[in-house]
Amino acid sequence: MKTRHQNMLNLFVFLMLILFSAVVYKALFNGEQGKNWRSIAKSEKVSESYIYKNVNEQNMVKTVQMGDSGHEEGSANIVTSIVVSYRAFDTLGEILVLFASIAGVGLLMGKRRKRTVVPASIVIQTAIPIVSLLTLLVGIFIILHGHLTPGGGFPGGALIAGGFVFLVLFKENFLKKKILLAVESLAGLGIIGAAFWGTLKNGYFFFNFLPNGNIGELFSGGIVMLLYLLIGIKVASELTSVASYMIGEEETNS
Amino acid sequence: MQTVLIISGLLMVASSIAVIFAESVKKSAVIMGVVSLIASVVFVFMKAYDVAITEASIGAVLTTALYFWSIKRYEEQNEELTGEE
8 A cells, every 4th residue: 555655656756857857958948938038128027127226316217116017027026026036946946955954854853752741831821822823923924925025935934933833832732743744745736836837838937927917016926926825835834844843743652 | 333233243242152151051042042133133224124034033933942842852862861771
């Protein structure tokens, strides 16, 4: 039973590898799409306008205004438009690095045999629900507004993981490893799926296939919001699973 | 601006030296958290708010919690080893 499951998984990984190499081959040796991209007028590429935009001086040429539409990239935050839209492949690598480190932690940390349960003090019992609720809310806000304000998937995910760590101080066997693992893998598959969907639409990995909308609104920026939501879920579940690995699992026959 | 940065930098240096000379491991773990908290304040003054949020949540919360959990595991293993012998 277990070997059959393993074989299915191996087949799936092999198919993903073939798809991935096809994408890389197409990007390297099929230059027709790239010419298309280079022939776009410079005024439509909003990233350059963002780079020339100056906050301090008033007499600079303002090329991008809040509420504009029709640009190539529609997120109001320049860092986000570079990190998640133009250089999304680098972000995929960062997520991979984080995943590798968490896999190492899970490999090294075994089950803990003895459990000395110290009851939490009354300060912790009173304060932790309020503090953790506030932390989770701020984290969700930062993730959802990643394309408008500083922040995004990584800081928001880390904040959500911090809120769960506070909750762990309150009640130790609160985290379930299997649920965390399922959420994390679903989010990772979602990121890869969005990338391949863009490939199917226009031939680019991580192509922005959603409508851009007006700059400065909540639902704008196309794929950026979706990707940052998935990245935030993945980072939060990974960093929380580090906490659950470090706490260890309760063994029934000690 | 400049003075705030210099003062916080000196504080960071002083507290990271204090990490070495702390009496117990738990105290040095807490001082490490304080170092990254000051670093996040420095990031706020440099107008890098996202980095400040990341530093505060990862450096001050998650890393300190990880240090404490690993110290706890180490102490439990030590107790087991000395109890068996």
